[in-house]
Amino acid sequence: MESPNNGQDSPDSGNPMLETEQDDREDNNGTTILISKPEEYDTEVLFHTKIEKINMKDFGAEVRAYRDVDNFLDRTLLILDMEQTSLQDILETMLKKILENKDNENFSVEEAIDATYCHQQAQILSKSISGTIKHGMDYDQSWACILCEIPILNRRHVVISRLANPVNLGPTQQDVQYIILVAASTKEVGSTNIKMG
Numbered sequence: 698m699e700s701p702n703n704g705q706d707s708p709d710s711g712n713p714m715l716e717t718e719q720d721d722r723e724d725n726n727g728t729t730i731l732i733s734k735p736e737e738y739d740t741e742v743l744f745h746t747k748i749e750k751i752n753m754k755d756f757g758a759e760v761r762a763y764r765d766v767d768n769f770l771d772r773t774l775l776i777l778d779m780e781q782t783s784l785q786d787i788l789e790t791m792l793k794k795i796l797e798n799k800d801n802e803n804f805s806v807e808e809a810i811d812a813t814y815c816h817q818q819a820q821i822l823s824k825s826i827s828g829t830i831k832h833g834m835d836y837d838q839s840w841a842c843i844l845c846e847i848p849i850l851n852r853r854h855v856v857i858s859r860l861a862n863p864v865n866l867g868p869t870q871q872d873v874q875y876i877i878l879v880a881a882s883t884k885e886v887g888s889t890n891i892k893m894g
Contacts, residue, residue: 772854773856774794774795774798774856775856775857775859776794776857776859777858777859778860779859779860780861782862782864783864785810787860788810788843788878791856791858791876792804792809792810792878793806795854795880798854801851804847804850809847812845813843813845823844824843824846825841825844826841826842826844827840827842827869827870836869838869838871838872838873839863839875840873840875840876840877841875841876842876842877842878842879843877844881845880846881846883847881847882848882849882850880850881850882853881853882854878854879854880855880856877856880857875857876857877858876858877859874859875860873860874860875
């Protein structure tokens, strides 16, 4: 049976924003019914954001804190004048730096990047650390610390990148030039990793 538009394309055909996956079914009269299935970009997603203050450490009194920071700095990897401008490319370069360091690490860069996001399409970071200036009245947007949990890591890694030019990574991170990536295994104590970030 011919459709009502006599085989002509509808005005919306060819528009990628209006195209949906369709399921063809027939009713009792043999008429084809097109049932549209919404694409992922039509789905609304809710996020829960929690901001938590990290207490300062007294390195003169806390031996463990001093030892952990000293250990981190000894093993920190540096990338200077990074040309990448998108968060996806920046994370990929930093994670590949860990693999190239010959620490017998073996993980998927793609899966590790997925682990840093709570929503990859919107590039919303799952865990990050930022600072404030002006007595807490504004964010220090010159740097960002990103926390990444990779289950199969042998030990924790820190990669610090200085970007060739400041980049806009979204709200409260609009002029970032230094990015710190802290990658740790999920087997390690989560609170320790966060405090060390």
